[in-house]
Amino acid sequence: MQIDTLKIENTAFDVLDEAGIEEPVVDAVKIASSRSIAVKEIEMPENFSDVAGFYNNKEKTIYVAKMDKPVRKLFTVAHELGHIFLGHKQYDVLFRIPKPDVSYTRAEKEANIFAANLLMPEFMVKEYMDKYNLTRLDYVRLAEIFGVPIPAMRDQLEHIR
């Protein structure tokens, strides 16, 4: 079954609407805490240094790798929130660099789409492109404004109509 991107976009939009967020940076930590979900920064254990984050359902805590850049941490939190808001039952840990030998599960792909639409919703990106006379080629500047990793912004701009 194909991923329902529109439904995920709408879910992310509803979350933003409920939180009253209309401009970047989208504070995913605040969204998490509004749902009584804690965000903790930890040093990932040995042998798990490539893990960017995961959600511990029992403790209602999102763990993010302390050593990651702030923008990466924010994306990790948004990704884990994606699993929660999309009601995933089973999902993987988020790897910092996608493993070449791993084909990501549907849940992981959906969580990434959610994170992209939570942190860089189409309406907000278009508004800021107009505001500062920016084009799709200004993805670095847009990534800085939205506080997201550059590849994530480049990818999102490809999907914006």
Add this chain to the structure above:
Amino acid sequence: MQKDNSDQELEINKIIEALGTPPEAEPSDFIKEVEAGSRKAETLAEQENTRIIAMRDRWSNWVLFFIGVIVVFDIILVSLYGFGIWDFKDSRVVMVVITENFLKIIGLGMLITHSIFKKIYQ
């Protein structure tokens, strides 16, 4: 390689086990760093945009001036020829000059607008 659900759960459990006692909550203030970076980027974007708008105003005036000069030159040239003050002997000269000037106008306009307003054309 597709992982099944039990593998995924195992992976998270392995990390939790390796972590031992859950670490004390550290205030996640990374968001402040992200917001500071965003504010800085917005300021730069604002400054860049202001510069571009100023440059656009300045250059559009100059472009208008250059086009005006060329048009006036053509009017004078044609008038001089028409009133018999100038005689090029061969009337094709005037046609060539006018055509050349017309192309100059088009070329100037295209060149400048494409280079100055590059962003709009992308």
